[in-house]
C-alpha cells in the first residue's frame with residue numbers, strides 16, 4: 001500500500017492566551033474545577049484580525065518553508081476545519097491564494113470536526129495515489145494538509161460547561177506519498193448529535209455538548225482506534241514512538257493509557273496550553289512534538305482523532 005510520510009510541519013496560534021483564571025472573571029468557573037477534569041490551564045483565543053484562514057495561512061507557510069519545497073511541488077491542498085471564515089471560498093482556497101499554489105491541483109476543505117486532520121490526510125493520500133503513472137512522472141507526490149479552527153466564535157461564553165474546553169489555532173504538515181513506508185489507516189463515524197453546532201444561518205452558532213456521553217464515546221474510540229491501527233499494521237506498542245491524539249481532555253488520554261497498559265511517555269499531551277482546538281488539535285500537537293524532543297526523524301507515530309459526528313479515525317505514519 002502507498003502510504004504517507006511526514007516531511008515537515010508548522011503551526012500558528014492567536015496572540016492572546018486566556019487562562020482559567022481569566023475565564024473565571026466572565027463565567028462562574030475556576031481553575032480548581034477545570035484543570036483536574038480536563039488537564040487544561042489556558043487556551044489561545046482569536047482577537048481582532050485573527051480568523052481560521054489567517055491562522056491556517058501562517059501554519060501552512062511555516063510547514064512549506066521547513067519542507068524546502070516550492071508551491072509547484074504540491075499536488076493537493078486540503079484544510080480540515082469546522083469554523084471556516086465563510087461558506088465560500090473555502091479555507092483551502094484562501095491558503096492556495098496566499099501561498100501561490102498551482103491552479104491545477106485539488107483544493108478543498110474537509111469537515112470531520114476534531115477528527116478532521118486525519119480525514120484530511122487520508123483525502124490527500126487518495127488524491128496523490130489517484131494520479132496515473134504518467135501524471136505522477138510530471139507531478140510531485142507531495143500534499144499540504146492543514147487543520148485550522150476559530151472555535152471561539154462558536155462558543156457561548158455564558159455556558160461554563162462548554163466555553164472552558166475549547167481554543168483556537170492551526171497546524172499544518174507537508175506529506176509525501178511513498179511506497180516504502182509503513183502505513184495503516186482507519187476512518188469511522190457513528191451518526192450522533194452528542195456534540196452539535198447550529199448554522200450557518202441567522203442564529204449565531206453555538207457549540208453544545210452532552211459531556212458525559214462524549215467522554216464515553218471518546219475513551220472507547222481512542223482505545224479502539226489504537227488497537228485497530230496496531231492490528232492492521234502488524235505492530236505492537238513497542239514499535240510506536242509516539243501516539244499523538246486529539247487533545248480534548250487529559251482524562252480521555254489517561255484512560256486510554258491505562259486501558260492499553262501503554263507507557264505514559266508515549267502519549268504526547270499539550271492540551272494544558274491549547275485546550276481543545278478541534279481539527280487543529282492533532283496538527284498542533286504534531287508540530288510541537290516535532291519541534292521539541294518528543295519526535296525525531298524516522299519515528300513511527302499513531303495520529304488519532306475523535307469528535308463531533310461522531311467521527312473517529314487514525315493513521316500510522318512515519319517521519320522523514
Ligand code: COA
Nearest residue numbers: 029030033037114160161164211212214215248249306307
Ligand atoms: N466550572 C464549574 N462548574 C462546572 C463547569 C465549569 N466549567 N462545568 C460544569 N460545571 C458543574 C455542572 O454545572 C455540574 O454542577 P451541578 O452538579 O451543580 O449540576 C457539575 O459541575 C458537574 O457537571 P458534569 O457535566 O456532570 O461534569 P463532568 O464530571 O461530566 O465533567 C466534562 C464535564 C465536560 C469535563 C466531561 O464530561 C468531559 O470531559 N467530557 C468530554 C468532553 C470533550 O472532551 N468533548 C470534546 C470531544 S471532541
